[in-house]
Amino acid sequence: MTRKTLGLFISELTRNNNYRLFSALKQQAQQHRMHLIAFEGRCMQSENYADKQLNFIYQFCNEELIDDLIVPSSAVPLSFTQSKFERFFKNTAKSKVITYYTKREGYHSVRVDNASGSSQLVEHLLAHHQYQRFIVIRGPVNDDDANQRFKATIKVLESKSIEPLVLQGSWESKDSIRLIKTIIKQYDNYQAVIFPNDETAIAALDYINNFAPQYKEFFSIVGFDNSVNARNISPQLTTADHPHPDMAAKTFELITQDNNNPSDTIFESKAIIRASCGCQHHKEDTQPTRKLYTDSFYLHENLQALNHQDFFDKLTFALTDREISGCYINLYKTKAFELKATSEVPKFSKLVYAFSDGNLHNEYIDETFATQQLLPEGLWRTETAKTLLAKPLYYNNEHFGFIVFDVNQGRMQDIQEITTHVATTLHIINLFERMQSTLQENARLMADLAKINQSLLNDNSSLKAISTTDEMTGVLNRRGFYQEVEALISEQQGHSITFLYADMDRLKYVNDTFGHSAGDEAISKIASTLSQVFRNNDIVGRMGGDEFVICLARDKDFDVSILINRIDAELDYYNQTSGKPFEIAMSFGSYTLDISHELDIEKAIEQADAALYEKKKARKATR
Numbered sequence: 001m002t003r004k005t006l007g008l009f010i011s012e013l014t015r016n017n018n019y020r021l022f023s024a025l026k027q028q029a030q031q032h033r034m035h036l037i038a039f040e041g042r043c044m045q046s047e048n049y050a051d052k053q054l055n056f057i058y059q060f061c062n063e064e065l066i067d068d069l070i071v072p073s074s075a076v077p078l079s080f081t082q083s084k085f086e087r088f089f090k091n092t093a094k095s096k097v098i099t100y101y102t103k104r105e106g107y108h109s110v111r112v113d114n115a116s117g118s119s120q121l122v123e124h125l126l127a128h129h130q131y132q133r134f135i136v137i138r139g140p141v142n143d144d145d146a147n148q149r150f151k152a153t154i155k156v157l158e159s160k161s162i163e164p165l166v167l168q169g170s171w172e173s174k175d176s177i178r179l180i181k182t183i184i185k186q187y188d189n190y191q192a193v194i195f196p197n198d199e200t201a202i203a204a205l206d207y208i209n210n211f212a213p214q215y216k217e218f219f220s221i222v223g224f225d226n227s228v229n230a231r232n233i234s235p236q237l238t239t240a241d242h243p244h245p246d247m248a249a250k251t252f253e254l255i256t257q258d259n260n261n262p263s264d265t266i267f268e269s270k271a272i273i274r275a276s277c278g279c280q281h282h283k284e285d286t287q288p289t290r291k292l293y294t295d296s297f298y299l300h301e302n303l304q305a306l307n308h309q310d311f312f313d314k315l316t317f318a319l320t321d322r323e324i325s326g327c328y329i330n331l332y333k334t335k336a337f338e339l340k341a342t343s344e345v346p347k348f349s350k351l352v353y354a355f356s357d358g359n360l361h362n363e364y365i366d367e368t369f370a371t372q373q374l375l376p377e378g379l380w381r382t383e384t385a386k387t388l389l390a391k392p393l394y395y396n397n398e399h400f401g402f403i404v405f406d407v408n409q410g411r412m413q414d415i416q417e418i419t420t421h422v423a424t425t426l427h428i429i430n431l432f433e434r435m436q437s438t439l440q441e442n443a444r445l446m447a448d449l450a451k452i453n454q455s456l457l458n459d460n461s462s463l464k465a466i467s468t469t470d471e472m473t474g475v476l477n478r479r480g481f482y483q484e485v486e487a488l489i490s491e492q493q494g495h496s497i498t499f500l501y502a503d504m505d506r507l508k509y510v511n512d513t514f515g516h517s518a519g520d521e522a523i524s525k526i527a528s529t530l531s532q533v534f535r536n537n538d539i540v541g542r543m544g545g546d547e548f549v550i551c552l553a554r555d556k557d558f559d560v561s562i563l564i565n566r567i568d569a570e571l572d573y574y575n576q577t578s579g580k581p582f583e584i585a586m587s588f589g590s591y592t593l594d595i596s597h598e599l600d601i602e603k604a605i606e607q608a609d610a611a612l613y614e615k616k617k618a619r620k621a622t623r
């Protein structure tokens with residue numbers, strides 16, 4: 001059997017008499033075995049930034065989901081023009097749209113006569129308490145309810161020839177606190193203050209209790225609305241009640257009947273006498289909206305998490321602890337968006353968390369569904385009639401999903417607080433995950449960079465080696481030789497240094513006789529012999545052709561001929577054993593000097609070369 005699903009636009013469930021309105025409708029819905037979905041926002045006319053975020057939930061209401069819709073004036077006031085109203089509510093319900101507290105052309109309305117309650121209140125203050133001096137705080141001048149209350153109050157007072165002090169107020173607590181401060185300061189001979197609603201009366205009482213307790217007995221205070229907090233304040237507030245059960249019953253009569261001719265039903269409000277008017281305190285049951293005991297499981301301390309699993313585990317604990325019937329978290333399939341006047345509800349959503357009646361419903365997790373269905377079909381359209389509450393999930397003005405509570409059980413205050421935590425924590429988790437993946441991406445890029453860097457370094461060192469090495473022999477070339485000698489000079493100041501100029505004998509002959517490659521072979525053998533004989537600290541370089549220079553940083557009295565002899569011996573051995581048709585021999589010239597900053601390498605090499613030249617000349621002369 002498909003149950004009817006009713007929609008309710010509701011502004012701030014924990015304020016004014018909204019919770020009682022909701023409770024009465026919920027009770028009727030349960031009796032009629034219908035689903036009820038409350039879309040909780042604020043006043044639709046509000047220009048307030050935060051209100052606009054919350055009001056996005058009203059856009060979730062659609063005729064695919066809702067059969068009949070109830071729209072109270074606290075959510076959609078009369079200042080929301082008739083044409084705007086018709087436009088907005090065109091496709092929000094399959095069947096009827098019923099306005100609460102206001103009359104709209106073409107719609108059923110269920111209203112309250114404010115005058116009866118206001119008159120009864122003043123009559124009580126006059127007859128029972130014999131007050132004579134009244135202050136009347138007037139509500140907003142352009143508001144229908146406020147005007148009805150004000151006029152009825154004045155009318156009764158005038159009938160007793162009492163002229164009250166009238167102060168202009170509003171529906172806002174902050175204005176009420178401003179006024180009560182003025183009253184305390186300036187007017188000490190008044191007996192009763194009549195506020196336009198409970199919210200303002202409670203703010204005044206709360207101010208007196210906390211900041212001006214000496215005025216507690218000074219004057220009586222009354223409100224209007226019989227709001228949820230009327231019984232939580234001390235003294236309990238004398239006020240006027242809306243007959244919510246009757247209104248709800250009438251609403252369901254309208255819903256269930258076929259007659260669709262718009263009707264207008266007005267119910268009388270009536271005074272509820274408690275203690276703030278000066279009467280004796282008497283007890284009543286309170287509604288489960290606010291927690292009055294101190295918590296050991298503070299939500300803000302126990303719902304912190306940086307990943308979804310951790311958060312959902314903690315959330316399950318919190319929901320169980322708070323005895324909340326159900327909670328479903330849905331994220332839009334498309335990514336978060338900044339709310340604008342033109343923003344539409346994203347088409348698809350994904351269920352990420354489902355808890356109801358103490359169990360997790362993981363079989364529905366990650367299920368994508370059309371957002372206009374509010375939740376995956378099988379999840380809530382069960383045998384039992386459900387009462388759900390839907391709220392948007394956002395941070396600043398970035399909307400990323402919505403939350404739905406099953407409000408069969410649980411306190412509204414807890415549900416509000418949990419919603420805030422869910423929105424904030426999911427936002428933080430999202431930021432954290434983004435940060436993590438950015439960090440991972442950065443680490444990956446850094447590793448890539450390190451690899452590139454390493455291969456550049458490798459390339460560099462091989463380039464450096466290439467640029468400083470003689471390709472054919474593997475010893476230093478001229479550039480490499482100079483660089484290393486410069487480095488040695490800068491490190492070895494104070495020592496002496498010897499440059500040895502070496503030249504192969506008769507290379508031209510080898511080339512000419514045995515070919516260029518034999519010449520190359522001879523040059524390579526010389527290079528390897530030099531490298532072998534001269535120690536690591538000595539520097540061997542090929543200057544070109546068959547000419548080499550060796551730089552030795554040794555003691556002054558070091559005899560370089562020892563090394564030259566070793567080379568000769570090495571080459572002799574080669575000549576005897578190589579089986580080559582040519583012999584290799586070398587001539588050396590040396591030049592030793594002290595290392596100093598003024599040392600000119602070029603000149604020192606020239607000196608060694610000159611010594612070699614002299615030696616060769618002398619040798620040729622002796623032949």
Ligand SMILES: Nc1nc2c(ncn2[C@@H]2O[C@H](COP(=O)(O)OP(=O)(O)OP(=O)(O)O)[C@@H](O)[C@H]2O)c(=O)[nH]1
Nearest residue numbers: 503504505506507508509511516517519520545546
């Ligand atoms: N195979 C070969 N020959 C080279 C290379 N570089 C220079 N030469 C040749 O080596 C010879 C060197 O000439 P010199 O040193 O003047 O002649 P030499 O025959 O060694 O004469 P002495 O030093 O007086 O004994 C020239 O014929 C160059 O062309 C090389 O890399 N490989």
